[in-house]
Amino acid sequence: MPDILMPALSPTMEEGKLAKWLVKEGDKVGPGDVIAEIETDKATMEVEAVDEGTIGKLLVEEGTDSVKVNTPIAQLLVEGEEPSDAAPAAADAPKESEQPGPDAGTNGVSQPTVSSKPDAAPAAPQFTPKGDPDIPDGVEMVTVTVREALRDAMAEEMRADKDVFVMGEEVAEYQGAYKVTQGLLQEFGPERVIDTPITEHGFAGLGVGAAFAGLKPIIEFMTWNFGMQAIDQIINSAAKQLYMSGGQVSAPMVFRGPNGAAARVGAQHSQDFSAWYSHVPGLIVIAPYTAADAKGLLKAAIRSKNPVVFLENEILYGTTGEVPKMDDFVLPIGKARIAREGKDVTVVSFSMGMRYATQATEKLVAAGVDVELIDLRTLRPMDIGTIVESVKKTGRIVTVEEGWPQGGIGAEIAAQLMEHAFDYLDAPVTRVTGKDVPMPYAANLEKLALPSVDEVIAAVNAVTYR
Amino acid sequence: MARKATATKAKATTNAPEFTKDQELEAFREMLLIRRFEEKAGQMYGMGLIGGFCHLYIGQEAVVTGITMASKKGEDAQITGYRDHGHMLVMGLDPAGVMAELTGRQGGLSKGKGGSMHMFSNEHRFYGGNGIVGAQASLGTGLAFASKYRGDGSVSITYFGDGAANQGQVYESFNMAKLWKLPVVYIIENNKYAMGTSIERAASTTDLSQRGVSFGIPGEQVDGMDVRLVYEAAKRAIEHARSGKGPYILEMLTYRYRGHSMSDPAKYRSKDEVTAMRTERDPIEQVRKRIIELGYASEDDLKEVEKEVRAIVTQAADFATSDPEPDPSELWTDILVDE
Numbered sequence: 001m002p003d004i005l006m007p008a009l010s011p012t013m014e015e016g017k018l019a020k021w022l023v024k025e026g027d028k029v030g031p032g033d034v035i036a037e038i039e040t041d042k043a044t045m046e047v048e049a050v051d052e053g054t055i056g057k058l059l060v061e062e063g064t065d066s067v068k069v070n071t072p073i074a075q076l077l078v079e080g081e082e083p084s085d086a087a088p089a090a091a092d093a094p095k096e097s098e099q100p101g102p103d104a105g106t107n108g109v110s111q112p113t114v115s116s117k118p119d120a121a122p123a124a125p126q127f128t129p130k131g132d133p134d135i136p137d138g139v140e141m142v143t144v145t146v147r148e149a150l151r152d153a154m155a156e157e158m159r160a161d162k163d164v165f166v167m168g169e170e171v172a173e174y175q176g177a178y179k180v181t182q183g184l185l186q187e188f189g190p191e192r193v194i195d196t197p198i199t200e201h202g203f204a205g206l207g208v209g210a211a212f213a214g215l216k217p218i219i220e221f222m223t224w225n226f227g228m229q230a231i232d233q234i235i236n237s238a239a240k241q242l243y244m245s246g247g248q249v250s251a252p253m254v255f256r257g258p259n260g261a262a263a264r265v266g267a268q269h270s271q272d273f274s275a276w277y278s279h280v281p282g283l284i285v286i287a288p289y290t291a292a293d294a295k296g297l298l299k300a301a302i303r304s305k306n307p308v309v310f311l312e313n314e315i316l317y318g319t320t321g322e323v324p325k326m327d328d329f330v331l332p333i334g335k336a337r338i339a340r341e342g343k344d345v346t347v348v349s350f351s352m353g354m355r356y357a358t359q360a361t362e363k364l365v366a367a368g369v370d371v372e373l374i375d376l377r378t379l380r381p382m383d384i385g386t387i388v389e390s391v392k393k394t395g396r397i398v399t400v401e402e403g404w405p406q407g408g409i410g411a412e413i414a415a416q417l418m419e420h421a422f423d424y425l426d427a428p429v430t431r432v433t434g435k436d437v438p439m440p441y442a443a444n445l446e447k448l449a450l451p452s453v454d455e456v457i458a459a460v461n462a463v464t465y466r
Numbered sequence: 467m468a469r470k471a472t473a474t475k476a477k478a479t480t481n482a483p484e485f486t487k488d489q490e491l492e493a494f495r496e497m498l499l500i501r502r503f504e505e506k507a508g509q510m511y512g513m514g515l516i517g518g519f520c521h522l523y524i525g526q527e528a529v530v531t532g533i534t535m536a537s538k539k540g541e542d543a544q545i546t547g548y549r550d551h552g553h554m555l556v557m558g559l560d561p562a563g564v565m566a567e568l569t570g571r572q573g574g575l576s577k578g579k580g581g582s583m584h585m586f587s588n589e590h591r592f593y594g595g596n597g598i599v600g601a602q603a604s605l606g607t608g609l610a611f612a613s614k615y616r617g618d619g620s621v622s623i624t625y626f627g628d629g630a631a632n633q634g635q636v637y638e639s640f641n642m643a644k645l646w647k648l649p650v651v652y653i654i655e656n657n658k659y660a661m662g663t664s665i666e667r668a669a670s671t672t673d674l675s676q677r678g679v680s681f682g683i684p685g686e687q688v689d690g691m692d693v694r695l696v697y698e699a700a701k702r703a704i705e706h707a708r709s710g711k712g713p714y715i716l717e718m719l720t721y722r723y724r725g726h727s728m729s730d731p732a733k734y735r736s737k738d739e740v741t742a743m744r745t746e747r748d749p750i751e752q753v754r755k756r757i758i759e760l761g762y763a764s765e766d767d768l769k770e771v772e773k774e775v776r777a778i779v780t781q782a783a784d785f786a787t788s789d790p791e792p793d794p795s796e797l798w799t800d801i802l803v804d805e
Contacts, residue, residue: 005513007511007512007513008513008514009511009729009731010729011517011729031501031502032501032505032524032723032744042731043731043733044731044733045731047512048505048508050506050509069512069514070514121794122794122795122797124798165615191615196642197638197641197642199641201604201635202604202607202638202641203638203642205605205607205608205635205638205639206604206605206607206608206611206639207608208604208605209604209605209607209608209611209612209622210608210609210611210612211608212593212605212608212609212612213608213609213613214612215612215615232598232601236597236598237596237601241586242800242801242802243579243801244576244579244584244586244594245580245584245594245800246576246577246578246579246800247577247800248576248586248587248588249588249593282802284802304803304805305803306803306805333805
């Protein structure tokens with residue numbers, strides 16, 4: 001004979017008033033029939049029968065206040081049963097300590113044991129990045145722009161895998177708003193190089209849906225500023241999908257486009273979203289500086305079975321670098337690059353920040369400071385190991401980024417070093433960042449808002465007490 | 467108002483297409499499974515076994531049942547919002563796995579890591595279970611894009627509610643779907659209330675079937691309480707999409723008996739309104755009545771079906787309460803695909 005229990009009608013409800021019985025003893029009820037009304041401080045709710053049967057004893061009188069959730073309030077007699085005089089199942093009611101809450105147990109229902117001590121979360125698995133591939137001797141190095149390197153990466157991957165396609169505003173007939181997709185339409189046709197309407201939220205979501213179905217979309221945002229229209233689909237759909245589905249459905253895709261400050265375009269078109277995306281588990285975030293890294297990492301991103309946020313930089317598109325001429329030049333995701341080895345001080349940066357860091361390093365080295373310069377390349381997973389090893393050697397570190405200081409990449413590195421290299425630090429971790437202001441338009445103010453080579457040099461001087 | 471007119475006309479159901487005996491019995495069983503499953507879920511929520519949000523499908527069973535009967539199971543993709551239990555049951559996902567996901571256990575469809583609003587199956591081509599209102603409109607359009615890209619002939623059946631029908635990305639999706647002639651059928655499950663806000667208080671035009679007009683997408687209103695009418699309209703719409711003519715909109719006039727979620731007392735509508743729907747328009751009772759009248763089965767036969775369905779639900783509930791919670795190590799799995 002099943003008891004009808006006082007229900008919880010919200011995750012936080014612990015007790016309520018049994019306001020009214022809508023049935024009497026002996027009434028026949030079926031699933032869905034409303035049998036009582038209960039009141040909480042928030043609302044009056046109806047209680048429905050779940051099973052078919054006859055109402056036996058009403059165990060709680062109407063008008064009773066403070067009836068604990070899961071207390072039996074009536075008996076339900078299923079076919080052929082007689083009402084029982086047995087004491088109302090007070091003993092069946094869960095003990096005070098087990099009372100409600102979404103985790104509470106009930107009698108006859110097996111529940112996982114609740115430990116009195118909070119369970120420590122198991123340790124996060126360690127990420128061990130692979131090293132860069134060896135470039136065979138004698139491989140020709142070709143000088144290309146970052147723009148060409150990115151285009152070549154897409155073209156090579158599209159040749160190799162017909163599930164890869166590019167979609168975005170002006171990617172096809174216009175040849176790319178910044179000419180990154182130049183020539184792709186001519187080679188791959190309009191089925192695989194797709195001009196979209198100006199509709200970031202929609203085409204980002206469409207791309208995620210196509211990825212659920214097994215395609216490998218490259219979604220280009222004309223800039224990441226416009227990607228803000230689509231951030232819900234990137235974070236709530238793409239990044240969380242694998243976890244929410246217990247590993248069943250993933251979103252193998254790349255969201256890419258220029259990020260960070262452009263030139264003289266003001267607050268809505270000049271900002272760095274690196275820290276935003278690097279915050280989110282379920283995403284891979286890449287922000288290359290050199291042409292070779294742009295190519296090798298974009299190829300890796302397209303091949304990845306995970307959603308990748310690929311942050312390019314408009315000002316860097318036209319810069320050149322040497323890229324090895326190989327059939328398949330792919331770089332490992334999650335591995336920082338030591339751009340220059342040194343022993344006096346570590347300077348770590350990524351993307352456009354590397355330009356300030358590189359120029360500062362040249363001047364500092366000329367002045368006799370042996371700088372170790374690290375290019376993060378991937379922001380998530382971040383290669384903290386390489387930074388820690390460097391700091392163990394130098395004892396000093398300066399981080400450089402265009403983004404805002406609060407909750408930034410430099411802030412994260414500082415916190416990581418407190419945890420992993422505190423005893424090795426001979427000076428405070430020092431950040432060079434964009435100023436904590438929306439980007440101004442006026443040329444002089446814009447310059448002030450951005451980090452500068454001089455600021456990097458000043459920071460290095462400060463941590464080396466020069 | 468068009469909506470009222472359709473509902474009234476549909477009430478007469480004189481023009482309703484005939485179902486065969488097998489179809490009537492299939493519809494009865496599928497809808498009953500949803501109803502009993504959801505009642506059980508409501509009860510288990512009341513016992514504290516299910517946490518968080520729990521949105522029940524009770525009252526709307528004919529929509530997903532009729533549409534799924536008209537689709538190619540295992541080929542056509544389906545995607546919906548957070549009121550998703552019924553969709554999974556009709557698509558053939560394991561009821562015990564669904565219930566165990568509601569209770570957050572390791573045997574749940576998402577290993578207990580998704581919950582009521584987040585369940586998926588590549589095998590059955592069910593893509594959720596999406597918690598952000600309207601997000602599934604773009605995602606479902608992407609499923610259709612993939613179908614066209616591959617030329618596999620499948621159709622994306624993309625459900626959203628009258629509330630989501632006011633989200634911007636729905637119209638971004640309509641535009642692209644029509645522009646590129648994507649094989650998608652948008653099912654607007656209009657249960658008249660977006661949480662507690664009635665459609666009249668939220669929508670400048672309440673005939674949601676016409677929301678595709680400015681994109682050139684055909685749409686029609688359907689009595690979503692009559693599974694035969696749902697089936698017939700879905701056949702037409704799915705055929706339209708599959709034949710390369712692009713998207714189609716079906717607005718299903720339906721009704722949820724319960725609150726928006728378990729913690730909603732539903733004070734924004736009258737008891738009479740709910741009672742009238744339940745007694746006069748109930749989708750399951752309509753089928754039951756026809757089955758008996760046409761002699762397709764006896765009361766006793768239907769009792770047997772009841773019994774079978776009840777056994778499935780009981781088994782699901784037992785599994786969902788005895789299966790252990792996920793191992794703590796699962797905290798760190800399925801964040802990224804290992805590479």
